[in-house]
Amino acid sequence: MKEILYTLIFTAILMGSVYAYAVYATRTGLKEDENKNFIPDSWEKNFKWAFTGKALIMLALGFGIGFLTNELFF
Numbered sequence: 001m002k003e004i005l006y007t008l009i010f011t012a013i014l015m016g017s018v019y020a021y022a023v024y025a026t027r028t029g030l031k032e033d034e035n036k037n038f039i040p041d042s043w044e045k046n047f048k049w050a051f052t053g054k055a056l057i058m059l060a061l062g063f064g065i066g067f068l069t070n071e072l073f074f
């Protein structure tokens with residue numbers, strides 16, 4: 001069970017970093033963003049789902065982490 005919790009936390013941090021980097025990279029012009037949606041155009045082809053589902057993904061991760069933390073430590 002702990003492994004699942006750690007995996008979820010790691011995934012949340014990873015996804016958070018990816019989203020933050022996407023905004024940073026497009027704002028600073030490090031990566032091309034023709035359509036100005038703060039997603040590097042080179043990522044949009046394959047990873048659009050990760051951005052369109054951002055709220056849902058983070059919500060699910062948050063719930064999972066909260067639930068498992070509660071199960072394991074309280």
Ligand SMILES: [Ca+2]
Nearest residue numbers: 033039040041
């Ligand atoms: Ca874009």
